[in-house]
Amino acid sequence: MTVEPCCASLPVVLIGANLLCMATFLLVHGGFCGSWVWERTTPALEAGGHRVATIDLPSSGPTADDLRDLAADRAAVHSALDSFDGDVVLVGHSGGGMVLAELADHPKVEHSVYVAALHPQKGQSVADLLGGQMPGWMVVRDDGAVQVNDDAEVVRQALCADVEADYFAREVHPRYLLTSLSSLQSPSAAPKRTHLASYVVCEQDQAIPVGAQEAWASTFDRVERLPSSHAPMLSMPERLAEVLSRTSSAA
Numbered sequence: 001m002t003v004e005p006c007c008a009s010l011p012v013v014l015i016g017a018n019l020l021c022m023a024t025f026l027l028v029h030g031g032f033c034g035s036w037v038w039e040r041t042t043p044a045l046e047a048g049g050h051r052v053a054t055i056d057l058p059s060s061g062p063t064a065d066d067l068r069d070l071a072a073d074r075a076a077v078h079s080a081l082d083s084f085d086g087d088v089v090l091v092g093h094s095g096g097g098m099v100l101a102e103l104a105d106h107p108k109v110e111h112s113v114y115v116a117a118l119h120p121q122k123g124q125s126v127a128d129l130l131g132g133q134m135p136g137w138m139v140v141r142d143d144g145a146v147q148v149n150d151d152a153e154v155v156r157q158a159l160c161a162d163v164e165a166d167y168f169a170r171e172v173h174p175r176y177l178l179t180s181l182s183s184l185q186s187p188s189a190a191p192k193r194t195h196l197a198s199y200v201v202c203e204q205d206q207a208i209p210v211g212a213q214e215a216w217a218s219t220f221d222r223v224e225r226l227p228s229s230h231a232p233m234l235s236m237p238e239r240l241a242e243v244l245s246r247t248s249s250a251a
Contacts (some may be wrong), residue, residue, distance in 0.1 A: 023248035030094025031179040044241030059183035064145035070186035074102040104193035116202040119216040120188035145178040160231040198222040
């Protein structure tokens with residue numbers, strides 16, 4: 001886990017006549033990614049005075065032999081949460097929603113934010129939520145790992161069609177990691193949530209159906225929407241940061 005120190009000691013900032021509460025964010029990536037996916041969102045949040053931490057989940061990585069399952073992801077994020085002195089806004093993108101659901105009763109979480117994220121019921125896995133079939137942009141390997149398709153344009157159209165094609169092929173596609181097949185098959189424990197939660201619907205998402213996102217969002221305390229693909233942290237990080245800042249003020 002990496003914790004950025006910017007403004008960590010400042011609880012509030014005075015803007016005109018309003019007090020805007022600063023928050024501590026822990027950003028959890030989805031499958032095939034690492035903490036790198038938040039590189040452009042982190043400084044946007046820090047510019048607002050927030051404290052930001054990211055984490056690399058053990059279910060994703062460069063080599064198949066080192067990949068772990070959902071239980072390991074839960075343990076890693078649980079440990080990270082325990083390391084904070086105060087309350088945390090826990091943010092999960094895509095498959096990171098599986099981890100957030102595992103930690104729905106963690107006492108350090110004051111607000112969880114699902115960004116185009118899976119929201120399982122108890123006993124459901126990623127495979128269940130995908131309908132039991134892998135989409136074309138995902139490829140199952142023989143070594144227990146899953147990777148994104150070698151065709152960068154296939155992946156871009158599925159995950160972030162609003163990111164410029166040349167930039168995606170050069171800067172994003174080569175950074176995708178392997179994800180363990182076991183993590184996609186792990187059933188969720190999904191304890192009862194004990195804190196507020198927000199859902200960010202990505203209205204141009206081609207990876208997780210918008211209808212499914214809307215259905216999950218209907219059960220949340222607060223709903224935000226972005227006119228983005230599945231990966232707003234890549235296509236509109238400043239706007240995503242604005243949304244996250246608003247959800248933190250509602251915590």
